[in-house]
Amino acid sequence: MDIDLFDAVRLANTNRQRRKRLHECERELDRRAAEDNAALRKAGQTLYDEGLVPFRDVYQRLQHVELVELAVAERPTVGDKAGTEPRQPRKITVPPAVRVLAGGAFLFAVPLVVGHAAKAGPYRAVRTFASASTGRAIKTLHGAAARNATEAWFGRGPVGAGGGGREAGRRLLDKIETTSASLTREVIAKWQAQALEDSQQKKARDLERREAETRMRQDEGSALHERSKDMQRVLQDLRSELVRKLPSFTTLVEACDDFARYDSRQRAEVAAMVDLDGLAVRVMDCPITDADERLTEESGRVVADAEARLRAMEAES
Incomplete structure (x- = not known):
């Protein structure tokens, strides 16, 4: 009888320790997801404030533009969903x-x-x-x-x-x-x-079932973390490229705001800025996770395409 009770109490203590470790692991996953999400929002907001808004302020002064109008990019706000959203921690009751x-x-x-x-x-x-x-x-x-x-x-x-x-x-x-x-x-x-x-x-x-689910979530969380870092890097590179090209574009428009009078080189400069703006919008609008909180393949393609186009822009300059 003493052995049976001892085994039961020992199992209860083991279960309590396992619940504690699971809770700590889940809190860490939630913390990292929240940090990734905040960093991604910040990168998008910085790109918008320092790159897109100044460019559009100048671009809207152009007359007789013959290019396709810019896609509308809504300014990211705190309430918008962007990137990885942290899961709500499970409520864990550890009985005394x-x-x-x-x-x-x-x-x-x-x-x-x-x-x-x-x-x-x-x-x-x-x-x-x-x-x-x-x-x-x-x-x-x-x-x-x-x-x-x-x-x-x-x-x-x-x-x-x-x-x-x-x-x-x-x-x-x-x-x-x-x-x-x-x-x-x-x-x-x-x-x-x-x-x-x-x-x-x-x-x-x-x-055991919860531990298996947590291990799966850890694997998915690592992939999401890497994709979030890739997306942040692309957003920062796009901001840098827009900021780098903005002074020349501003000088061009201030000297002459009639697009119809531009030569081929000047038109190409405007087209390059519009293309860069559209690329930034595409990256900002691309979700990292789907409705089931799974990593999207689209985000990987968008990151790869943006990096390739940024490299091509750098080579041309």
Whole structure:
């Protein structure tokens, strides 16, 4: 009996440590996702403020433009969704050790009595210390709800959760009442230790599933982190390229704001700025994740295309 209870308590402690590690890991993933998202927003906002807005202020002064009008880029705001969004941390309730042990330990305090008193002792103890299948303390329930939860507890849980339900609980209580003289503390404690171990085994299986999901999320999070860094770098390069070319473009427009009078070189300069503006808009509008928070293939293509075009612009200059 001591070995059974020891194993159950040891498993409960192991499960508690696993929950703690999972919670810390999930918080770290959420923190990194939030940081990536903030950095991506900042890069987009800087590109907009320092590159797109100054360019368009100058461009709108041109007369008789024969190029396709610029695509409209909405200014990114704090409320907009851009890039990686942090998942909401799962709510994790770690029960204190006294709650973990309450289900098994209180039976040792039940005196070995017979008849109705033998049935009433464990019944009162369960009403006082145990929890219903919903996790709510039975002592907070009243009337039929408390009675039903107590009987189901003695039946090792409701039928829907794999237990024997109220019927099995009533049979056990009747057995305690009618055969209490031979039902020793050791038998009761061993039964309860097994019930505690079964509960912890189920929690261990649930933790295994969560750990597998967290490992998958870690792999996806690493890929998202790298894509976010790539996107940030492209946004910064686009800002630098716009800022670098803006003085020459501004000088051109201030000298003559009639596009119809421009020669081929001047028209090419305007076309290059418009193309750079459109590329910036495309990158800013490209989502990194889809509705299921999965990395999008489109973002990879957009990053690769933007980098190739930036390299070509640099080679031409």
